[in-house]
Amino acid sequence: MDVRRRWNSAYDMISRFLEMQVAIFATLKSKELGKERESELKSFHDDDFSVAEEVIQLLKPFKDKTTLLCSEKSPTISIILPLHNKLLDKLCEQNADTPTVRSMKNIMFKDLKERFARIEHTLHIVSALDPRFKMLPFSSGNERSAVYSDIVLEVFRVQNIIKVKREKENKDAELDDVEVPSEPPLPSLSSLSDSPAVSSVKMRVKADVSSTSCGDCMESVLHSFLDDVYITEIEPPKSPNVIAEQQVNEYRSAQAIPLQENPLSWWKENEFKFPLVSKLARAYLCIPATSVPSERVFSTAGEILSAQRARLKPKHCKSLKESGKVGLKVNHEGSQNLMIFNT
Template identity: 35%
Template structure:
């Protein structure tokens, strides 16, 4: 009769982050139906101390919905299993802090709630080493590589640190390869190819088209150029997949792409691993308690990786 969706009410669950927001949204949506139901004569006879939210409390509930909406979006994104990498932490934190900026229209309770959320977020990720790590992870994500939440000088510093880290890693890899090559037996002089004979082509064009020796660029210059080229490249659309982008561009940025894999493989939250425990609990039930560990591993693997659509 009221032309509103027929939805059930939602209860707030302390162990689930977004249920407070969902509870308020559903209550505001169903408030006319709740009010009509409580005005029914049967409800008045059987109910005790029935009370409805006042107009001021309803306005507060609507303000809390707006306050909690960015937090719900943030937790929903970080709870995904495909692209919830550490590169998303700083952009989401910055976006959430901006959403917590006080407005003149905010009530005292909303302003206090925003101050509490801001204080809690600012206390997290204060370790300088962790901040450096998150900045580099964000820089290696083609969606956020412009680092718009920090100034230009700080952005340059992040990329300088990234160049130094990639150079150090590549030098270590080259040192390991050099040690392996030294252990191999060097070819004898008799095994070396004989010098090339002078040909008619070299007699005719040798003086005009001499080819000088190609000296390889220093590794540091190669990495600096690669990072500069990556930084100047067009950013990936915010809805794009960074893993697919790096797969397509790994030949263009070989050193940077190897380093990006080391950063982007780190999940930003433990939600995915928690879901594995939940999946295991669904598989190893009371009626299937005799499953061997090997079969449990296979069933969990299939459930998490097999596409059933």
């Protein structure tokens, strides 16, 4: 009835069947079908409709959440674990469940529980890097501590990678340096001291110094303008591990954002505040939760390119894809005409 990983069409079919059940019954009972086909038709009972309604009610959360995971404009891998835990809660047995629903729940719960077992810790890290779910409300205290400890190690690793990359760039820059021709030497001070211009400047400076006794004035000006930036002690340099831990703790203590906001926009605004953590978040949050976005690209390309339009240039294919939804219309002669529906 369905491809194993694409069961949504079955859900849509049963849902539409329930909506159109009156029309379906009227059609099955119509005389136009003929008495000779009555033996081939199977009638539906009330229990069949009850089971269909229960199945639809059970599968609706899965339908909504799989549709959400197919989004292309926001990160999706970070919401896998929150949705996964909510779906497990939905699959808990209730006293009012029928045997059919109870059996479905048991099978689905067992499959869903084991589905992300191998990458569950990675999904915890990704959810923690999403400012919407960084509190990890679906995890225990020990799990949260372990997750953020691993994030500190990941940030430390990123810091080392950046350090090695910069050292390599500096080494390459030194090798690429070209010897610059030397400039002619400047005249010595002894040769300039006897010039009339220098003598006049010395006389003016002496006159200014002698006419002003503003040592106290200068000190007050320095205090008034530079007192807040005057450094008396130099802070000792921090180790890379301490820097990583400090950034992670600051990110963890920052306020979470609402669910409707885009975490990528938040990281773009705060990347200078958390430079190392932001690089780690960028590496993880770019991963899509499903293969649907990439499959859409190939599906659209398959509608644009065909045996009848095999000579389209790449730039034209790109223009057609970006202009809107592409569809095909077959005329009565069997030839295909390209139709573009703007979104």
